[in-house]
Amino acid sequence: MNITKENTVAEVVTYNIKTADVFKKYGIDFCCGGGISIEKACKKNNVSFEEMEKELLDINNPTSNTYNYDGWKLEFLVNHIENVHHVYVKESSPIILQYAAKVAKVHGHHYKEVLEINKLFTEVANELAAHLKKEENVLFPFIKQLVKAEREGVKVNQPHFGTVNNPIAMMEEEHENAGDILKEIKKLSNNYTPPEGACNTFKALYAKLDEFEQDLHQHIHLENNILFPKAIILEQKNKE
Numbered sequence: 001m002n003i004t005k006e007n008t009v010a011e012v013v014t015y016n017i018k019t020a021d022v023f024k025k026y027g028i029d030f031c032c033g034g035g036i037s038i039e040k041a042c043k044k045n046n047v048s049f050e051e052m053e054k055e056l057l058d059i060n061n062p063t064s065n066t067y068n069y070d071g072w073k074l075e076f077l078v079n080h081i082e083n084v085h086h087v088y089v090k091e092s093s094p095i096i097l098q099y100a101a102k103v104a105k106v107h108g109h110h111y112k113e114v115l116e117i118n119k120l121f122t123e124v125a126n127e128l129a130a131h132l133k134k135e136e137n138v139l140f141p142f143i144k145q146l147v148k149a150e151r152e153g154v155k156v157n158q159p160h161f162g163t164v165n166n167p168i169a170m171m172e173e174e175h176e177n178a179g180d181i182l183k184e185i186k187k188l189s190n191n192y193t194p195p196e197g198a199c200n201t202f203k204a205l206y207a208k209l210d211e212f213e214q215d216l217h218q219h220i221h222l223e224n225n226i227l228f229p230k231a232i233i234l235e236q237k238n239k240e
Helices: 008-014 017-025 038-044 049-058 076-109 111-151 165-188 202-238
Strands: none
Touching: 008 165, 017 049, 017 076, 017 202, 038 049, 049 076, 049 111, 076 111, 076 202, 111 165, 111 202, 165 202
């Protein structure tokens, strides 16, 4: 779809539900008030149309899934996880929480499942917020210490948590719990399929939940299957 100033907000969101996140970011109503042109919406919310247009066009730019993550240096992988996946969770969680709360309030009387989805996502969002802090403040800095120690040929002091296996075990358990919650949300939402005639906020909620789960799967894969095993090996080598 070629986006023009004359297109209405509703038209663009209907064509690609993912664009709802861009409008939401700028406080533009894409649901009940989506009948106005993008140009008018931008003026009303003091947003540059050119900036808005760029973000709308970039919404579907694919991220490459062909990277050889296993070949990356460990410190680079840690930075990638933080800068891509941690940032995604931090930016997306508040958006989904807003969508979920609104859909639950407006449609919960008819679609009981959205009440449970709202509750479950609130739970997983809170758990992931604490989880990311533990990784960023405890586990990841220690992994970087191990990398630096190997590079410089020195030994690291034993951390307060004993061995890297301990925080890794905790992180893996929390990964499993988050994954289980999202599986339940997927089941409740009928594989993120909005009901016939659903409003744009309802559609945006399910589209964003689908995207969130996919990102989390990649996020967990990079940690559980690549980062964590290599960190364990690196610590063992440092102790030899």
